Amino acid sequence: MGLHILAADDNEFAGLQYKKVFEKHQHDITIAKDGEACVEAYKKKLYENRSDVDPFNVVLLDFVMPKKNGVRVAKEILELRPHQKIIFVSAFGNGILDDASVFLKDDVEIIQKPFSLEFLVNKIESIHALRNIR
Amino acid sequence: MRIGISVAMIIMMLGLALALNAFTTYAITNQMKVLSDLNIPVSQEITRMYAIQQMQQHSISDMVTYQKMSSNTNYEISKSQFESYNQEWDYEIKKIKDLIDTFLNYGLDSGTARNLSILSTNLNEIESAHLQYVQRADQIFETYYGNTNNLNSVVTGLEAQQNQIILKTILLNDEAQKLTDSLNAGVDESKQKAFTWQLIIITSAGIMSLALGYFLNLINKDLVREVIRKTRSLQKANKKLEKMNILKDDFINIASHELKSPLHPIYGFVELAQNGDIGADEALAGISKQARQLEEIANRILDISRIDNGSLYLSYEKFDLSNMLLEITSSQGLNLDGKIKIETSLEKGISIEADRVRIGQVVRNLLNNALKFTEEGTIRVIVRYNLQKNLVEVTIRDCGPGIHPEILPKLFNKFITKGPKTESWKGNGLGLYLSREIINAHGGHIFAHNNKEAGATFKFTIPIMRHLNAIELHEKIMN
Numbered sequence: 001m002g003l004h005i006l007a008a009d010d011n012e013f014a015g016l017q018y019k020k021v022f023e024k025h026q027h028d029i030t031i032a033k034d035g036e037a038c039v040e041a042y043k044k045k046l047y048e049n050r051s052d053v054d055p056f057n058v059v060l061l062d063f064v065m066p067k068k069n070g071v072r073v074a075k076e077i078l079e080l081r082p083h084q085k086i087i088f089v090s091a092f093g094n095g096i097l098d099d100a101s102v103f104l105k106d107d108v109e110i111i112q113k114p115f116s117l118e119f120l121v122n123k124i125e126s127i128h129a130l131r132n133i134r
Numbered sequence: 135m136r137i138g139i140s141v142a143m144i145i146m147m148l149g150l151a152l153a154l155n156a157f158t159t160y161a162i163t164n165q166m167k168v169l170s171d172l173n174i175p176v177s178q179e180i181t182r183m184y185a186i187q188q189m190q191q192h193s194i195s196d197m198v199t200y201q202k203m204s205s206n207t208n209y210e211i212s213k214s215q216f217e218s219y220n221q222e223w224d225y226e227i228k229k230i231k232d233l234i235d236t237f238l239n240y241g242l243d244s245g246t247a248r249n250l251s252i253l254s255t256n257l258n259e260i261e262s263a264h265l266q267y268v269q270r271a272d273q274i275f276e277t278y279y280g281n282t283n284n285l286n287s288v289v290t291g292l293e294a295q296q297n298q299i300i301l302k303t304i305l306l307n308d309e310a311q312k313l314t315d316s317l318n319a320g321v322d323e324s325k326q327k328a329f330t331w332q333l334i335i336i337t338s339a340g341i342m343s344l345a346l347g348y349f350l351n352l353i354n355k356d357l358v359r360e361v362i363r364k365t366r367s368l369q370k371a372n373k374k375l376e377k378m379n380i381l382k383d384d385f386i387n388i389a390s391h392e393l394k395s396p397l398h399p400i401y402g403f404v405e406l407a408q409n410g411d412i413g414a415d416e417a418l419a420g421i422s423k424q425a426r427q428l429e430e431i432a433n434r435i436l437d438i439s440r441i442d443n444g445s446l447y448l449s450y451e452k453f454d455l456s457n458m459l460l461e462i463t464s465s466q467g468l469n470l471d472g473k474i475k476i477e478t479s480l481e482k483g484i485s486i487e488a489d490r491v492r493i494g495q496v497v498r499n500l501l502n503n504a505l506k507f508t509e510e511g512t513i514r515v516i517v518r519y520n521l522q523k524n525l526v527e528v529t530i531r532d533c534g535p536g537i538h539p540e541i542l543p544k545l546f547n548k549f550i551t552k553g554p555k556t557e558s559w560k561g562n563g564l565g566l567y568l569s570r571e572i573i574n575a576h577g578g579h580i581f582a583h584n585n586k587e588a589g590a591t592f593k594f595t596i597p598i599m600r601h602l603n604a605i606e607l608h609e610k611i612m613n
Contacts, residue, residue: 011395011396011398011399013399013402013403013420013423013424014398014399014402016420017399017402017403017406020406020411020412021402021405021406021411024411064391064395066506091390091391091394091395091398113394113395113397113398114394114397114398114401116401116405117402117405117406118405118409
């Protein structure tokens with residue numbers, strides 16, 4: 001069964017590639033081109049569902065984005081749904097994201113660029129499987 | 135400086151005191167020498183002269199007596215005695231004269247010298263008086279030899295002369311005594327004077343030392359203050375350096391992030407193409423576009439480091455700025471969708487002298503910014519020439535959301551819109567910094583403000599001609 005994924009990346013090609021690979025694996029993916037669009041897309045889906053479940057299985061966030069950066073987007077999303085699974089995608093080295101670690105918890109993780117698209121799909125699928133077991 | 139002068143003066147004064155001391159000692163020694171070498175012998179000689187005179191007198195009266203007694207032998211003895219006394223007298227006189235003459239050439243103070251010359255004059259008088267006296271006596275002895283009858287009155291005259299000599303001798307003695315007194319007084323005076331001067335000099339040296347101490351204290355306080363000030367400014371500089379270091383770290387982080395970001399989609403395209411998810415053409419097109427973006431970022435970082443090293447060189451050429459703007463605004467590279475329109479208002483027919491490539495970079499950058507922030511509406515591009523001021527002004531006005539008030543004051547700084555810890559905007563945070571540096575290198579200015587209605591306005595001015603004053607420019611255009 002397909003997962004619902006929200007991915008925010010200001011690089012149009014990155015967004016395009018997420019779309020290609022996740023759709024290939026039968027998942028449903030929404031792409032946002034900046035932080036603001038990402039929050040809006042999240043809210044929209046949340047209110048459409050009007051249920052107690054997270055609107056997306058995973059939210060993929062870039063740190064550096066126009067209008068709202070990844071950290072702010074994550075904060076806003078976590079205010080709405082405190083246990084929303086969020087994965088940060090980072091091209092920064094370790095250490096520079098110390099600030100972000102303040103709100104890091106089990107539901108939030110960081111993966112370093114570059115990674116293969118298949119790796120990302122596998123990771124998200126396995127996270128979802130783990131969550132279901134719990 | 136002040137210390138140097140004070141120390142020099144104190145040393146000088148102490149030296150002066152020492153010199154004065156030496157000088158006084160010399161003067162006193164001199165006076166003492168005169169006292170002991172001249173004065174005491176002189177007094178002794180005078181006493182002797184007096185004694186000799188007395189004895190001469192006795193020998194004369196003896197001679198007279200023996201003459202009366204017609205005791206020839208005794209008479210002759212007394213006469214030769216008189217003559218020997220005479221020689222002694224001359225000898226004594228000569229001794230005193232020699233002493234006085236020696237000391238007259240000695241370089242004495244004027245008082246002593248005057249006393250000495252008085253002494254000398256008196257001595258001369260006594261000598262001549264004595265000579266007369268002796269001659270008279272001889273004459274008497276020769277003339278009245280064997281004839282004692284009329285001797286009494288002559289002897290009485292001689293006695294009067296003798297008394298005169300004795301009186302003069304006594305006077306001479308007084309003079310000698312006066313000399314002694316004045317020399318003693320001179321010694322005392324010298325001592326007193328030296329003491330007073332030394333007291334004055336030492337007191338002044340003491341005052342100077344106190345002043346020096348005071349100055350040193352002042353200087354010390356100044357130094358302490360200076361050290362505190364320097365320390366503070368060093369601390370400040372240190373803090374600035376720390377800040378700069380952080381900025382540098384940020385720069386490296388952001389630069390590496392910017393360089394890494396386009397790589398990710400390149401890998402993505404390769405992976406998708408390899409798995410057959412997309413066609414090779416699509417992948418290659420994407421890869422090439424990302425590669426171009428990488429190149430642009432690398433170039434910008436290169437430009438930034440050139441600017442930071444002060445090695446951004448402009449290659450000036452003449453070109454038509456309005457034509458250039460027209461080309462850029464109508465080029466395909468801007469990716470205009472139907473919602474955004476660009477309006478131009480360009481004065482034409484004037485060439486400017488500037489770095490064509492760099493100015494193009496600035497214009498493209500400002501236009502891209504305007505496009506980035508404008509969802510829909512009109513972007514206005516205006517070119518105006520001010521020939522009097524030798525300035526061309528380029529304005530680009532958008533109708534986007536405007537510039538955030540927190541960002542506005544530092545808009546043209548490096549990475550102001552960028553960074554993992556700050557809110558980020560589109561772009562890589564280098565464009566406006568580069569633009570400002572390029573415009574500044576041309577001797578121009580760039581500024582930005584938010585419009586009253588909506589959006590932001592960016593404006594830059596650069597000189598039309600590089601090395602031309604306004605009048606020349608005007609003439610050039612008129613011809």
